[in-house]
Amino acid sequence: MDTEEKLDASNSRLVESSVKNVTTPPPRARSTLNQCLIVLIATCSMIINTANTTTISIALPTIEKEWNLEPARLQWAVSAYSLSAGCFYLVFGRCADVYGRKNTFCVGSLAAAVFTLACGFAPNIMALDILRGIQGVGASAIIPASIGILAQSFPPSRARSLAFATFAAGAPIGAVFGTAVGGVLIEFTAKSWRSTFYLLSGLTTLCLVGGFISFDKDIPSDEADKRIDWVGAFLITAGLVLVVFVLGDGEIAPKKWRTPYIIAFIILGVILIGAFIYWQIYLEKVQADPGAPYSKLTPPPLMKPSLWKRANGKFAAMMAVTFMTWCSFMSWTFWVQLYYQNYKHYTPMLVVVRLLPMFVSGMACNVFVGLMAARIPVVYLVSIGGFATAVSCLLFAVIDPNTTYWAFGFPASILTVLGADFVFSAGTLFISRIALPNEQSVAGALFSTMTQIGTAVGVTVTTVVSNTVSGRLRPGEDTIVTYHAAQWTGFAFGIIAAILGVVFFRGVGVVGVIANKHAFLKPAGRNDEEKTTDISATSTDTGASGSRFDVLEVIEMGV
Incomplete structure (x- = not known):
């Protein structure tokens, strides 16, 4: 048996053992209106999620002046939301798969x-930071549930590609919406930056009502063991x-990175994350052993470590590409707004005008992905996306403040969203096909965790770099070098994402589905007959009801 056959056999055993006791209900016949409403509400949730980051970013200079703060004190107003959302995604992703995605969406x-x-209504920066952190917990329930709802509502088809592409469009639309509406409200309302939170709260309430009315009633999970791994939830969240x-506070601690509590926290955090990984490996091993006795102490793992190995490690590679892309994209967004407002001294509205090309580019990208996901190999989407975002950072890393906007600012605004759009669209389609029916929200949670942690890490690392360069400036020296340094760091993140995309996805096929053809991720070098294998003939029967889960789709991704 050659290497390829061994991989196929190994993956087949993995999937067949994973789908035991998992049943997939037949797709429900939906009206066009119902389909549109589901996609609209999920997409609006993504728009609001991203807008919650960009509205605060454009408000930072105003908050800084209102409360007379040092620039370093502003970072947590952005990072607290991303931190809490990223840390709780896994917990709520698992809750969505077990207790119901609609329930989780509405509660979040x-x-x-x-x-x-x-x-x-925050009276000071500390209160704002705390409230932003709690606000992010709600988002950590909404986004994984939304991904699970889309995967459940749209079986593999052109409709699913369009649904996920539209959902992904929420990221750039939210970035521009948050920036544009935030700029208008900050400049023209009496409540200034506070008005942005009032608006976003109202829009979130509308999504709550829309989801309650439009989403399908939750189908009880078919898992034999529906317990939640609360020990694992504590370990990963705390870690x-x-x-x-530590990444966010290291620069503003009393002794910076040498502060005792900073050192203690980073060591403890790494230990807790390591303990979580070990605990998940142990739980998955126990659950896979049919002879293991039942124990209240060994529930199903919060996250199956084997999920990261799916498709010969390409699941993990997609997570890495996503993380690096978001480090680049969100650090670009963060520093461009500070550059325009603090260095160029533009008003929020003038900043909005300069970032509007992001909206047009973002919409065009997602229409393109929705229509072409079944024709363009995933390697092009993820590598071109990472490279385009890197180039946008590069343009601001070498920008001449005296040069026209059209030379640097305009092309950068066009290019930066390619990474977010291409990677998000291709990535969500990719993981929705790898994950089993009862793993959809957890897989979506992992993907969303990478975007939120990428946001926090990207903003944090670029801030550290900028502050380091700033500390070396002589009195009166041009501060443009601090902005250049931050964007060079963002450029490095984007280039790493592009390289990872080429290395790990070269030879992998498309992530979309054409019409009624079931081929997915067609391996290079096979003829058309082999690429369009009839999956229905190799499906694994998974329940008395006659429901089936297509095993070959997962197996082919490992070739």
């Missing part, structure tokens, strides 16, 4: 609406909180 939307409104807290 209610919490997000309440604490978004509370942010608008991520400590690590990302």
Whole structure:
């Protein structure tokens, strides 16, 4: 048996063992209106999620002046939201798969609406940071549930490609919406930056109502064991909180990175994350052993470590590409707004005008992905996306402040969203095909965790670099070099994403589905007959009801 056959056999055994006791209900016949409403509400949730980051970014200079703050004190107003959202995604992703995606979406939307409104009444920066952190917990329930709802509502088809592409469009639309509407409200309303939170709270409430009315009633999970791994939930949440807290606070601690609590927290955080990984490996091994006795102490793992090995490690590679792309994209967004407002001294509205090309480019990219996901290999989407975002950072890393906007600012605004759009669209389609039916929200949670942690790490690392360069400036020296340094760091993140895309996805085929053809990720070098293998003939029967889960789709991704 050659290497390829061994891989196929190994993957087949993995999938067949994973789908035991998993049943997939037949697709429900939907009206066009119902389909549109589901996609619209999920996409609006993504728009609001991204807008919650960009509205605060454009408000930072105004908050800085209102409360007379040092620039270093502003970072947590952005990072706290990404930190809490990223750290709780896995927990709520698992809750969505077990307790219901609609229930999780509605509870998360209610919490997000309440604490978004509370942010608008924050009396000081510390209160704002805390409320932003709690606000992010609501988002951590909404986004994984949305991904699971889309995967459940749209079986593999052109409709699914369009649904996920539209959902992905929420990221750039949200970035521009948050920037544009935030700029208008900050400049023209009496409540200034606080008005942005009032608006976003109202929009979140509308999504809550729309989801309650339009989403399907939750189908009970078919898993034999529906328990939640709360020990694992504590370990990963506490570990991520400590690590990302250190990344954000290291520069403003009393002795910076030498501060005792900074050193203690980073060590403890790494230990907790390591303990989580070991615990998940142990739980998956126990669950896979049919002879293991039942124990209340060994529930199903919060995250199956084997999920990262799916498709010969390409699942993990997609997570890495996503993380690096978001480090690049969000650090570009963060520093461009500070450059325009603090260095060029533009008003928020003038900043909005300069970032509007992002909206047009983002919409065009997602229409392109929705229509072409079944024709363009994934390697082109992820590598071109990472490279385009890197180039946008490069343009601001070498920008001459005296040069016209059309030379640097305009092309950078066009290119930067390619990474976010291409990687998000291709990535969500990719993981939705790899994950089993009862793993959709957890897989979506992992993907979303990479975007949020990437946001926090990207902003944090570029801030550290900028502050380091700033500390070496002589009195009166041009501060443009600090902005250049931050963008060079963003450029490095984007280039790494592009390289990872080429290395790991070269030879892998498309992520979309054409009409009624079931081929997916067609390996290079096979003829058309082999590429369009009839999956229905190799499906694994998974229940008495006659429901089936297509095993070959997962196996082919490992070739």
